[in-house]
Amino acid sequence: MYRIGELAKQYQINTDTLRYYEKNGLLVPSSRSDSGYRSYNEEDAKQLRFILRAKSVGFSLTEIQELINIDHNRSQWACQDVKGMVELKADVIQSKIDELIQFRDSLQGLAKACCGGSESAEHCSILDALEANV
Incomplete structure (x- = not known):
């Protein structure tokens, strides 16, 4: 015990x-x-x-x-019931992975477009892109 x-x-x-x-x-x-x-x-x-x-x-x-x-x-x-649960869970996780990859790629694109300099953010390409994308 x-x-x-x-x-x-x-x-x-x-x-x-x-x-x-x-x-x-x-x-x-x-x-x-x-x-x-x-x-x-x-x-x-x-x-x-x-x-x-x-x-x-x-x-x-x-x-x-x-x-x-x-x-x-x-x-x-039946085993197929349990396997179905596992396959469904794997599909959900794959969808999340695909979504995260899309987020990463978008963020990398935003970062590449930005000069990253020390000047004012008045003309920041990241902020402009976020404002433009609806």
């Missing part, structure tokens, strides 16, 4: 994170002591590893909750 601080330390997260996961139904301590201390067992630690791994590959807490529900009821789901 682990107390909240021990489990948090083992996974290099803070206790507030564990409390947040508990508040949002992602992780429920296996028991509480008479004085109200949370106690976590190996199954809880396994669940925390699942949460942290899913988070590390980009899933939101809502998505992680859905994955946990699937994990706990595997016989009611």
